Amino acid sequence: xxxxxxxxxxxxxxxxxxLGMGASLTFKDFAIALRRPHGIAVGMICQYxxxxxxxxxxxxxxxxxxxxxxxLILMGCMPGGTTSNIFVYFxxxxxxxxxxxxxxxxxxxxxxxxxxxGLYGRGIEGDWAIPVSEVVxxxxxxxxxxxxxxxxxxxxxxxxxxxxxxxxxxxVVVIVFLLASWIPRNWELLTTTAGSIFxxxxxxxxxxxxxxxxxxxxxRLNPVRSRTVSMExxxxxxxxxxxxxxxxxxxxxxAHVLLIPILYSIFIVLSSTAITFWYRAMTTAEELARDQxxxxxxxxx
Amino acid sequence: MTASPPGPETRPWLVQYGEHIPExxxxxxxxxxxxxxxxxxxxxxDRKAFTTxxxxxMYGTLTYAQIDRMSDAFAVYLREVIGLDAGDRVALQMPNxxxxxxTMLGTLKAGCVVVNTNPLYTADEMEHQxxxxxxxxxVLVDLFTDKMEKILSRTPVEHVILARVPEFFPPLVKQITxxxxxxxxxxxxxxxxxxxxxxxxxxxxLASPAFPKSGPVPYYANTTHDDLALLQxxxxxxxxxxxxxxTHGNLLWNLAQIRGMTxxxxxxxxxxxxxxxxxxxxxxxxxxxxxxxxxxxxxILVPSPRPVQRVQRAMENYPITWLTGVNTLYNxxxxxxxxxxxxxxxxxxxxxxxxxxxxxxxEAWEKMVGAPLVEGYGLTEASPMVCFQPLHGERxxxxxxxxxxxxxxxxxxxxxxxxxxGKPGELCIRGPQVMQxxxxxxxxxxxTVVDGWLHTGDxxxxxxxxxxxxxxxxxxxxxVSGFNxxxxxxxxxxxxxxxxxxxxxxxxxxxxxxxxxxxxVVKREDDLTVEQLVAHCKAHLTGYKxxxxxxxxxxxxxxxxxxxxxxxLRNEVIGGGA
Numbered sequence: 069x070x071x072x073x074x075x076x077x078x079x080x081x082x083x084x085x086x087l088g089m090g091a092s093l094t095f096k097d098f099a100i101a102l103r104r105p106h107g108i109a110v111g112m113i114c115q116y117x118x119x120x121x122x123x124x125x126x127x128x129x130x131x132x133x134x135x136x137x138x139x140l141i142l143m144g145c146m147p148g149g150t151t152s153n154i155f156v157y158f159x160x161x162x163x164x165x166x167x168x169x170x171x172x173x174x175x176x177x178x179x180x181x182x183x184x185x186g187l188y189g190r191g192i193e194g195d196w197a198i199p200v201s202e203v204v205x206x207x208x209x210x211x212x213x214x215x216x217x218x219x220x221x222x223x224x225x226x227x228x229x230x231x232x233x234x235x236x237x238x239x240v241v242v243i244v245f246l247l248a249s250w251i252p253r254n255w256e257l258l259t260t261t262a263g264s265i266f267x268x269x270x271x272x273x274x275x276x277x278x279x280x281x282x283x284x285x286x287x288r289l290n291p292v293r294s295r296t297v298s299m300e301x302x303x304x305x306x307x308x309x310x311x312x313x314x315x316x317x318x319x320x321x322x323a324h325v326l327l328i329p330i331l332y333s334i335f336i337v338l339s340s341t342a343i344t345f346w347y348r349a350m351t352t353a354e355e356l357a358r359d360q361x362x363x364x365x366x367x368x369x
Numbered sequence: 370m371t372a373s374p375p376g377p378e379t380r381p382w383l384v385q386y387g388e389h390i391p392e393x394x395x396x397x398x399x400x401x402x403x404x405x406x407x408x409x410x411x412x413x414x415d416r417k418a419f420t421t422x423x424x425x426x427m428y429g430t431l432t433y434a435q436i437d438r439m440s441d442a443f444a445v446y447l448r449e450v451i452g453l454d455a456g457d458r459v460a461l462q463m464p465n466x467x468x469x470x471x472t473m474l475g476t477l478k479a480g481c482v483v484v485n486t487n488p489l490y491t492a493d494e495m496e497h498q499x500x501x502x503x504x505x506x507x508v509l510v511d512l513f514t515d516k517m518e519k520i521l522s523r524t525p526v527e528h529v530i531l532a533r534v535p536e537f538f539p540p541l542v543k544q545i546t547x548x549x550x551x552x553x554x555x556x557x558x559x560x561x562x563x564x565x566x567x568x569x570x571x572x573x574x575l576a577s578p579a580f581p582k583s584g585p586v587p588y589y590a591n592t593t594h595d596d597l598a599l600l601q602x603x604x605x606x607x608x609x610x611x612x613x614x615x616t617h618g619n620l621l622w623n624l625a626q627i628r629g630m631t632x633x634x635x636x637x638x639x640x641x642x643x644x645x646x647x648x649x650x651x652x653x654x655x656x657x658x659x660x661x662x663x664x665x666x667x668x669i670l671v672p673s674p675r676p677v678q679r680v681q682r683a684m685e686n687y688p689i690t691w692l693t694g695v696n697t698l699y700n701x702x703x704x705x706x707x708x709x710x711x712x713x714x715x716x717x718x719x720x721x722x723x724x725x726x727x728x729x730x731x732e733a734w735e736k737m738v739g740a741p742l743v744e745g746y747g748l749t750e751a752s753p754m755v756c757f758q759p760l761h762g763e764r765x766x767x768x769x770x771x772x773x774x775x776x777x778x779x780x781x782x783x784x785x786x787x788x789x790x791g792k793p794g795e796l797c798i799r800g801p802q803v804m805q806x807x808x809x810x811x812x813x814x815x816x817t818v819v820d821g822w823l824h825t826g827d828x829x830x831x832x833x834x835x836x837x838x839x840x841x842x843x844x845x846x847x848x849v850s851g852f853n854x855x856x857x858x859x860x861x862x863x864x865x866x867x868x869x870x871x872x873x874x875x876x877x878x879x880x881x882x883x884x885x886x887x888x889x890v891v892k893r894e895d896d897l898t899v900e901q902l903v904a905h906c907k908a909h910l911t912g913y914k915x916x917x918x919x920x921x922x923x924x925x926x927x928x929x930x931x932x933x934x935x936x937x938l939r940n941e942v943i944g945g946g947a
Contacts (some may be wrong), residue, residue, distance in 0.1 A: 094685070096685060096707075096710075096711060097707075099710060099711075100706055100707045100710045100711070103706065103710055104706065221426070225422075225425070225426030225427055225428060225682060225686055226426075226427050226428060226539060226542045228426065229425050229426060229427045229542075229545075230541060230542065230545065233545060358923070
């Protein structure tokens with residue numbers, strides 16, 4: 069479990085991360101994006117339709133104990149992670165779509181997380197249940213810095229962009245910090261954890277990548293946008309799930325429920341890195357093919 | 370015998386001047402460009418003069434007083450620290466950024482000559498321009514030190530001053546912006562050049578005992594209208610680039626002429642100008658930078674407007690009242706989602722030039738923005754402005770408008786005689802804005818400026834009311850079975866098709882007809898077919914004008930300002946088709 073200091077620190081950092089995420093765009097950007105909501109809509113279906121369902125089905129398929137099942141379902145119900153923007157950038161995806169999807173899913177979280185969590189977590193009661201009303205309060209608190217961030221970007225682009233940068237760096241720092249302090253203290257727990265727990269923690273992200281891409285392509289998004297949606301879908305806001313568990317559960321319950329969000333956060337960094345290289349190579353190949361076609365068109369008199 | 374109808378010499382356009390354009394403008398009050406700019410800087414001291422806006426909205430701003438003081442420091446650096454003399458050439462090679470106005474004004478204040486240099490030049494082109502102009506110092510943006518390194522030893526350049534795109538931004542913002550360019554985008558190469566960073570040059574200038582305690586630097590006190598201010602290279606796309614010699618008088622007169630044509634829409638100290646075109650090009654140099662500086666405007670500099678999405682934050686975050694552009698820029702903006710959703714609200718006027726504006730673009734722009742988009746005509750050799758559509762009265766799209774005050778025009782036929790009334794002829798102009806000649810090229814000068822008349826190489830006709838229309842470049846004219854085909858007309862026709870984004874038309878040698886009309890089209894809608902375009906052309910063009918070949922392209926070759934390069938396209942087509 070997390071110490072009180074760690075929890076408070078995580079809370080403060082999360083506020084800054086949300087501030088930075090909000091500062092990555094303006095209200096006008098939303099208005100513009102909503103004029104052609106196709107990409108966003110597909111993204112939100114992936115985010116709040118496919119991911120929670122995937123987590124739920126995985127928990128059933130592997131017959132996870134309630135503590136782990138609720139951790140996985142919570143993870144599936146989270147909005148997009150802010151680090152996805154960095155991965156999308158490096159994979160030559162559509163950064164603007166990525167930012168928009170992250171912010172959109174975060175703003176919608178206040179409604180969609182309670183709904184999905186309530187729906188898929190219904191069967192889990194008693195000690196392991198996550199009180200949805202507490203989650204709503206927490207999300208509401210985090211909505212404030214997000215909105216302030218958006219307003220700052222409009223008010224002064226220099227301040228906004230600097231906050232955005234620090235926010236995204238902090239997003240990485242938080243994960244590293246959590247892992248560095250949590251893994252050594254829980255080494256024993258990790259060595260005794262069942263393989264299926266590791267498996268579902270890794271699979272959630274990978275299945276997210278796959279479904280995000282598949283649905284986007286079948287809904288006729290172009291390959292680059294589809295890969296962007298894919299990354300957004302697979303990469304969930306891990307630190308937010310950890311913060312929620314740390315805030316609403318205590319003691320033994322907290323320690324068990326926390327396991328999957330933490331494992332997910334570790335492995336998603338690794339699998340996202342691999343996917344980034346792959347997607348980047350695909351985009352590069354497509355660009356090359358396009359250039360070749362151009363040269364062919366000129367040469368083929 | 371009937372009297373021949375009036376030609377250009379009777380100046381029928383004066384009627385159109387109306388109450389808004391003066392028939393004559395007073396001679397420039399200042400003896401030099403830096404004199405006029407220092408005067409403006411004193412009047413508008415605390416106002417923002419230049420703001421560079423990065424694609425993500427990060428920005429840096431300098432006020433008129435800061436520009437004045439920094440350029441003083443740069444002038445002292447050039448003259449006292451590195452020992453340049455009056456009349457020495459200083460090349461400026463950078464995209465739009467705050468370092469440009471500082472070093473440009475500093476160079477002129479030092480009594481030196483500015484050599485504007487396109488930062489996208491290849492190493493060979495740089496070598497040619499620095500050698501030809503005899504530049505002793507270069508202010509270079511750090512993006513292109515690798516090219517400089519290759520050629521420095523083969524040029525007369527003795528000093529390299531290095532500027533950054535985020536130069537003069539707030540410290541943290543500057544470091545972040547630069548670090549992102551260096552480590553993330555990896556666009557700043559390592560180099561082994563011996564350079565002086567611009568801030569260091571300014572600090573040395575300020576620290577020099579010669580830096581005046583009060584008042585201006587002394588180097589331009591005796592500069593007159595006849596002194597050289599600018600070597601503006603031109604013709605790089607058609608052959609070896611030549612330096613047009615523009616004096617302080619040429620520039621100041623042209624500024625007065627531009628102000629005469631547009632003054633009704635410029636309020637001193639109140640305008641905000643979007644400068645997406647590069648300042649090293651004469652259009653933005655004279656219109657955006659000089660004219661608007663003298664009017665106390667705030668200039669919003671966009672380092673690179675391509676892709677055009679990079680202009681978004683500049684347009685959103687500042688109440689733009691004026692902008693300049695070329696057809697391709699306006700066209701690109703009109704196709705941007707963010708622009709369509711929130712068209713700018715404060716625009717008073719937009720100016721187009723560089724290449725013919727298309728009807729469809731002008732109409733769409735004026736409908737969306739609600740302010741006139743007026744087309745002008747100019748060329749490097751004329752500082753540049755020659756003609757401009759009046760901002761008042763009936764809009765005449767498809768024309769270049771009417772000549773500016775103090776501009777004389779002749780249309781000459783192939784034999785050098787005044788063209789018959791209503792017939793096309795080569796546009797020749799005379800006026801205070803016409804250059805002194807090409808730098809160290811008396812032969813080229815003699816061919817271009819004859820008895821004070823600048824031969825433009827453009828074919829034009831005059832309407833009865835004194836409005837001029839450019840028919841085409843003399844060189845681009847296509848000869849199909851003895852008929853003249855002007856590519857502009859065909860391109861304009863293609864661009865009117867709603868599914869066409871833009872088009873370029875060229876002539877390609879043909880065994881039967883001598884030359885064959887070929888069209889290269891960028892689609893706006895994916896489902897556009899060649900058959901649709903053929904039908905469209907059949908409906909609007911006579912047989913010999915219809916393109917015999919229509920091909921689709923993802924993009925068309927363009928110059929730095931976005932003019933479509935027909936010549937390059939033609940070379941590609943002829944070269945690649947063998």
